[in-house]
Amino acid sequence: MSDTPSTSSHGHGPFIAAIDQGTTSSRCIVFDKDGRIVSVDQKEHEQIFPKPGWVEHDAAEIWANVQQVVAGAVAKAGVTADDVKAIGITNQRETTLLWDKHTGEPVHNAIVWQDTRTDALCKELGRNVGQDRFRRETGLPLASYFAGPKIRWLLDNVEGLRERAERGDILFGTMDSWVIWNLTGGVNGGVHVTDVTNASRTLLMNLHTLEWDDKILQSIGIPAEVLPEIKSSAEVYGLAAGGTLAGVPVASALGDQQAALFGQTCFSQGEAKSTYGTGTFMLMNTGNQPVNSYNGLLTTVGYRIGDQDAVYALEGSIAVTGSLVQWMRDQMGLINSAAEIETLASTVEDNGGAYFVPAFSGLFAPYWRSDARGVIAGLTRYVTKAHIARAVLEATAWQTREITDAMTKDSGVELTALKVDGGMTSNNLLMQTISDFLDAPVVRPMVAETTCLGAAYAAGLAVGFWSSTDELRANWRRAAEWTPRMDAATRDREYKSWLKAVERSMGWLDDDTVEE
Amino acid sequence: MARTIQSLERAAAVLRLLAGGERRLGLSDISSAIGLAKGTTHGILRTLQQEGFVEQDPASGRYQLGAELLRLGNSYLDVHELRARALVWTDDLARSSGESVYLGVLHQQGVLIVHHVFRPDDSRQVLEVGAMHPLYSTALGKVLCAYDPVAHSEVAEVEREPLTPHTVTGADAFETALELTRARGWAADVEETWEGVASVAAPVHDRRRMPVGSVGITGAVERVCQDGVVRPEIVAAVRDCARAVSRDLGAGRF
Numbered sequence: 001m002s003d004t005p006s007t008s009s010h011g012h013g014p015f016i017a018a019i020d021q022g023t024t025s026s027r028c029i030v031f032d033k034d035g036r037i038v039s040v041d042q043k044e045h046e047q048i049f050p051k052p053g054w055v056e057h058d059a060a061e062i063w064a065n066v067q068q069v070v071a072g073a074v075a076k077a078g079v080t081a082d083d084v085k086a087i088g089i090t091n092q093r094e095t096t097l098l099w100d101k102h103t104g105e106p107v108h109n110a111i112v113w114q115d116t117r118t119d120a121l122c123k124e125l126g127r128n129v130g131q132d133r134f135r136r137e138t139g140l141p142l143a144s145y146f147a148g149p150k151i152r153w154l155l156d157n158v159e160g161l162r163e164r165a166e167r168g169d170i171l172f173g174t175m176d177s178w179v180i181w182n183l184t185g186g187v188n189g190g191v192h193v194t195d196v197t198n199a200s201r202t203l204l205m206n207l208h209t210l211e212w213d214d215k216i217l218q219s220i221g222i223p224a225e226v227l228p229e230i231k232s233s234a235e236v237y238g239l240a241a242g243g244t245l246a247g248v249p250v251a252s253a254l255g256d257q258q259a260a261l262f263g264q265t266c267f268s269q270g271e272a273k274s275t276y277g278t279g280t281f282m283l284m285n286t287g288n289q290p291v292n293s294y295n296g297l298l299t300t301v302g303y304r305i306g307d308q309d310a311v312y313a314l315e316g317s318i319a320v321t322g323s324l325v326q327w328m329r330d331q332m333g334l335i336n337s338a339a340e341i342e343t344l345a346s347t348v349e350d351n352g353g354a355y356f357v358p359a360f361s362g363l364f365a366p367y368w369r370s371d372a373r374g375v376i377a378g379l380t381r382y383v384t385k386a387h388i389a390r391a392v393l394e395a396t397a398w399q400t401r402e403i404t405d406a407m408t409k410d411s412g413v414e415l416t417a418l419k420v421d422g423g424m425t426s427n428n429l430l431m432q433t434i435s436d437f438l439d440a441p442v443v444r445p446m447v448a449e450t451t452c453l454g455a456a457y458a459a460g461l462a463v464g465f466w467s468s469t470d471e472l473r474a475n476w477r478r479a480a481e482w483t484p485r486m487d488a489a490t491r492d493r494e495y496k497s498w499l500k501a502v503e504r505s506m507g508w509l510d511d512d513t514v515e516e
Numbered sequence: 517m518a519r520t521i522q523s524l525e526r527a528a529a530v531l532r533l534l535a536g537g538e539r540r541l542g543l544s545d546i547s548s549a550i551g552l553a554k555g556t557t558h559g560i561l562r563t564l565q566q567e568g569f570v571e572q573d574p575a576s577g578r579y580q581l582g583a584e585l586l587r588l589g590n591s592y593l594d595v596h597e598l599r600a601r602a603l604v605w606t607d608d609l610a611r612s613s614g615e616s617v618y619l620g621v622l623h624q625q626g627v628l629i630v631h632h633v634f635r636p637d638d639s640r641q642v643l644e645v646g647a648m649h650p651l652y653s654t655a656l657g658k659v660l661c662a663y664d665p666v667a668h669s670e671v672a673e674v675e676r677e678p679l680t681p682h683t684v685t686g687a688d689a690f691e692t693a694l695e696l697t698r699a700r701g702w703a704a705d706v707e708e709t710w711e712g713v714a715s716v717a718a719p720v721h722d723r724r725r726m727p728v729g730s731v732g733i734t735g736a737v738e739r740v741c742q743d744g745v746v747r748p749e750i751v752a753a754v755r756d757c758a759r760a761v762s763r764d765l766g767a768g769r770f
Contacts (some may be wrong), residue, residue: 034611036608036611037608337594337597339594339599339600340594340596340597341596342596343594343595425603426600426603427596427600428596428599428645446607446610446633447607448603448604448607477611477636477638478634478636478638478641479634479636480632480634480643481634481643482643
């Protein structure tokens with residue numbers, strides 16, 4: 001986005017700057033005291049694919065881009081470092097970097113969360129226990145997304161790295177740590193820290209003590225010397241040492257999904273947000289206790305403000321949502337633009353009996369069946385492309401319902417309303433369908449940039465720019481609300497049919513099936 | 517027989533020659549095929565190229581049909597696309613004006629609401645997407661009538677019933693209001709549709725400068741107006757929003 005909303009009544013400083021170091025781009029947004037956007041700057045970085053399934057980023061390019069977008073956003077806002085009271089950070093989670101603490105140079109490209117090179121390593125680490133070996137301590141299954149196994153891979157595969165790491169010459173960080181270390185001076189006294197939310201995605205932090213778990217470090221084979229200090233999500237880590245915002249406190253860090261939870265002001269137990277993009281991430285605040293999941297969800301830290309108790313969350317993700325609409329556009333050619341899915345789906349009253357289970361790479365939460373593949377069930381001569389378009393939207397809504405049900409089972413808390421954000425919230429029919437299937441209101445906030453807003457909020461709290469979470473709540477504005485219109489009998493009948501379709505997607509792959 | 521325009525006939529012949537599959541032809545092929553001098557043919561090709569109906573391959577210098585021809589047959593803007601593009605800007609308009617925001621398009625003889633942002637005051641409000649508003653009395657409708665000839669001809673067939681004592685019902689008075697709308701680039705409805713309610717709207721254009729919809733705010737007349745006229749900062753915010761959405765759709769600055 002090169003243009004920024006710039007209407008008359010922005011109010012004057014002071015401001016908070018939020019940096020979002022994301023998977024495809026780095027952005028900086030300047031917010032005013034009401035939480036309104038003053039300016040935005042954004043720059044994409046290269047996606048490096050060295051082999052199938054491998055995804056890397058050049059961390060030096062990312063740091064250069066971060067400096068550039070901070071300068072850009074501050075210039076567009078027409079403010080100076082004096083007007084900016086704090087810098088907040090949010091970031092793509094789990095992406096892993098090791099760098100030399102004396103030169104500041106990365107020892108290898110960052111390994112991105114989507115990268116699957118540690119699949120085999122994770123299986124090996126599971127030994128006879130399987131992927132839940134560290135779940136009790138960390139809340140996570142042993143899967144290739146998380147940072148711990150990626151560190152191990154780097155130590156094993158970059159020549160001489162393990163020795164350098166054991167000597168204390170190497171630092172590990174997720175992208176929050178990399179940005180903070182560089183912002184606060186890098187080789188000249190940069191602070192080596194991470195926040196509890198990012199640390200909770202490494203498979204190395206104990207959720208109960210919020211400290212690195214020595215036993216797991218030993219099991220995975222990671223020297224403690226490389227690890228950053230775990231801090232809260234909202235406190236002053238240090239001051240920016242140079243650049244456009246020299247002297248401004250660096251005062252928050254949150255993983256992107258946790259930042260969205262914070263930006264949506266889900267500060268009470270049972271409040272949940274769902275971000276609808278290419279995939280979908282739903283987080284529910286479960287209060288000050290980590291809730292074990294027996295229904296395929298992840299347990300993670302939601303946020304921690306200063307020395308207050310940590311707030312935990314349950315997380316469920318849907319692998320294929322916006323990307324299913326893109327598939328309808330690019331692979332099937334049934335629509336010309338993503339928005340047209342609503343136009344096509346609106347030409348019919350219902351799904352005509354068709355159900356679409358987009359298990360393109362297996363079923364995720366709450367099933368975790370890698371042997372499943374996509375199906376369209378219930379086809380008859382009557383079904384048209386419009387019915388399929390409707391089934392596409394319903395697939396996202398039903399999967400939201402399944403995750404919500406799992407969260408209710410695990411936490412014992414009934415969802416009262418779902419706060420939504422992300423690109424797909426412009427799809428009115430989808431939002432209405434989600435409300436119908438959940439039998440709960442769906443609410444869209446007035447600021448679409450909830451991720452950056454969350455980082456700004458946390459930084460602002462740390463420096464006293466905002467007094468309390470209550471004040472932040474008062475800033476939250478409802479832009480739209482969809483309320484359920486479906487009768488219970490129809491909902492139950494449809495849900496049953498959906499579950500039957502899900503059943504049919506399972507077990508497609510077997511030992512005889514060779515993929516690709 | 518009615519008089520025809522020769523240069524248009526020649527242009528049509530050129531297009532027909534280039535039509536069908538992946539045909540690329542050089543200038544001399546085209547001029548000899550339609551039996552015209554190279555200079556004349558080149559003039560026709562250059563004009564068609566300027567309009568986007570013909571493209572010239574930079575490497576070979578040969579001509580082929582242009583992308584604009586495809587768009588001609590497939591030109592309407594999907595309203596859901598319009599909403600997706602307007603989302604950020606309409607949210608910001610609601611915040612800056614403190615009023616509810618509506619985005620409307622022409623549908624039959626009324627304004628179809630395709631997007632609605634709540635007034636940012638936490639009061640209970642109901643989403644009005646899909647509702648129809650009158651074309652002749654609302655600010656959204658007047659903008660459509662002023663800029664879109666189709667809306668203008670539709671509204672001519674509508675019985676302009678008085679909805680309030682302020683509704684403009686006379687044909688001349690209505691045309692004067694549309695002229696004023698075109699002259700200043702925005703329309704107002706001060707208690708002409710609903711008692712106690714005022715609204716302000718401005719046009720949204722696509723990349724070919726075609727009017728595709730209108731966007732505006734609606735609120736209590738006491739807040740929207742001051743001393744009987746619409747507050748200038750509200751007009752400015754509405755017009756900023758309409759320009760931003762138009763820019764997002766590819767319209768140039770204006």
